[in-house]
Amino acid sequence: MYLDYQSAKPVDPEVIAAMTPYMAEKFGNASSLHEVGDWSTEALDSSRRTIAHFVNAREPEEIIFTSGATEANNLAIIGYALRNKQKGKHVIISEVEHISILNIAKYLRKNGFEVSTVPVDFTGTVRLDKLEERIRPDTILISIQHANNEIGTIQPVMSIGKIAREKKIVFHVDAVASEGQIPIDVQRDFIDMLTLSSNDIYGPRGVGALYVRKGFLLNPLIIGGGQERGLRSGTEDVAAIVGFAKAAELALQYMPEESKRLRQLRDKAIKTVFETVPRSYLNGHPTNRLPNNAHFRFDFIEGESILLSFKERGIAVSTGSACSSQTLEPSHTLMSLGLLHEEAHGSLEITMGRFTREADVDTFLEALPGVVKRLRDMSPLTKTEVGM
C-alpha cells in the first residue's frame, strides 16, 4: 500500500498507451526532413502546445523540454544568472526550496554570486516582508517554489510575482510539488520561468520542462545540435515528451475532481490522527496546503522507526527524520519552521494520489495509534516528559 506519492508516482495507463507508438512505429528523429521525421516533429509540436496550455503560457515556443525538473531548475537559475551577470550578481531563494535549488545556490556562491535566503513562518509560508527586505538593486532573480514538496504549504506566488515584476526582477517558480494538484497560471501569477516534471503528473520519468517567458535570454547548459531553440541540445525523447503531454492533458481534465477527493481524504486523515494519537501535530499550513499532503509529528518517537513499523505492515510512508537520510541531518524544511531536532525526528509524511483509495487511508489510520504506542512504550522520553 503506497502513501508516498510525493517521492514517485506510477505512470498512468493512458499515458503508457499514448507513448507506445512512438517507441517502435513512429521512431523518427524530429530534426529529419523525411516523413518518418515529420511524425516526430508533429508529435513534438503538439506536445509543446499541450504543456503551454497546461501552465497558460502565451506561446508554445516558451516551453523547453528537458530531462526533468532538476535540469530545468539548473537551466533556469544557472542559465539565467550566467547570461545576466552584468546586470547584477544577487539571487534570492527561500529557505524551504527543494534540495536541487539549494545546491544550485551553493554552486552560484562558489562562482561569484551572492544568494540570500528568505525565511518562512511556522506554517512554512514565505515571509513577504522578509523577501522585500532582501531585494537589492543588483538582485537579478527570485526563485520560490509553488508549494513545498515536504510539508505541502502553498506559497503566495502571485504576491511574490507582483513584487518581482514591480522591481523588474525575474521570477522563477519550481512547480514540481504542486503541478496537477492546483492550477498553474504563469500570466496571472507574473511568473517568468517555471519548472515542471513529468512523473509528478503521472507521466514517465526522465522528462520535464522549463517555461521561459518570451524575451528572456539564458545560457544553455547542454551544447550540441541546437534543439529546443539552442537551449537544450540533444535529440528529443519524443515518446517521453508525448507521455508528458498526455499526462498534462489528463491532469487538467482530472484536477478539479481529483483534488477535491484527495482534500477530503487528507482532512479525514488529519482529523482522525488528532483524535486517536495524543501529542500529535500537523507540520505546515493547516488549510493552505497541497490536497494530497498530510505531514505529522509525534512527540517522543523517531521517524525512521515509524517508517519501518509501517514497512513491515506493507504500508509505504515517508519521514523527515535525520536517521533516514544519507547526511544524518534533519530536513532543512522542518528546521526552517523553527522545529527542534527531536521534533523533526518524529515526523511522518503521507502523500496520496490518483490511485489511493479511502480504504488505504483507513488501513493507515487504523495502524497508526498502535505503531505510535508501541514506540512510545519503548521510549525513555515518554515517562520522563509527561508520565504517559
Add this chain to the structure above:
Amino acid sequence: MPKSTQYTLKVLDHFKNPRNVGTLEGKGVAVGRVGNPVCGDLMDIYIKVDDDGKIEDIKFKTFGCGSAVATSSMITEIAKGKTLDEAMKITRQNVADELEGLPPIKMHCSNLAADALHEAIKNFREGKKGPVELGETRFACPAGEVKNVTGLAEFVGKGVFTGYEHPEQFRDKRVLVVEFDQNSVEFALELTKVTGRVILLSPLEQLAVNDELKTQVKRSDIKHLKQAELVEVSGGSEVEKVRIHDLDEDEEYDLVVDAVVVPS
C-alpha cells in the same frame, strides 16, 4: 550508497520483536543512560546484578531509529548471565556482528547499546543503584542569568523583549521565553493562548518552580528546552534566529524564532 533502512533480517527481527523491553527496580539494580534526544537516540539499560556478580536480568528503554532499538535488544541477549567483567568487554562491534552487520552510516550514531551497558555497570560499581536521576542538577544557580548573549542588545525592540509585554503582540509568533523566575514560566503559559509555538528555555533539568506550575507546563503545548542557554540572537531588521547551547552535550545549534523574551 546503501539506504539507511537497508537492515539485515536479524536487525529487523530485533526491531519487530525486541527482547527485554522495560525497566527494573529493587536490590542490585543500576541504570546506564546514553544518547541525547536532540541527536535522535536515547537509551536506558537496566541491569540487575546477583550476589555472584553476574547480570541476572537486563531490560532496556530506547528512543531512536531501527538500529538503536535492535542494538539495545541484542545487547540484552548478549549480556544476560555474564559477569560484570565479561560484560564490560562487549564492544559496539560485537553487537553489530551479532546483528549480522549494520549500515555503515549507523555504526556510530545508533550503536550506543554497549556504551549504555558499560555506563550501567559503572554506576553499579560506584554504588549508584537507584533509577536514573533525571532531576540531578548540574548547575548551582536555579534561574537563567542572561549574560553575554551576542546580538541581544541590538535586537531589543526588534523581536527581543526584556519585560512581559501584552501577549497580543505575540499572536501566531514563534516565541522563545528564557526562564528567569516563576513569572517567566507563567508568562510562557499565558502566551500559549495566542500562539501555538512557545519554547521555554531553562538551564536546569527541571524548571525552578513549584510542582503545580511544572505540571501545567507539561500539559501545555509549551516546548521545554532543558539544560540549555541562549548564546546568540541574529536576524535582519528583526530577530530571525537564535543560537542555543545544549549544556548537557556541550553542543550549539540554531533555532528559528520570531521573538525572544528575556526578562531581567
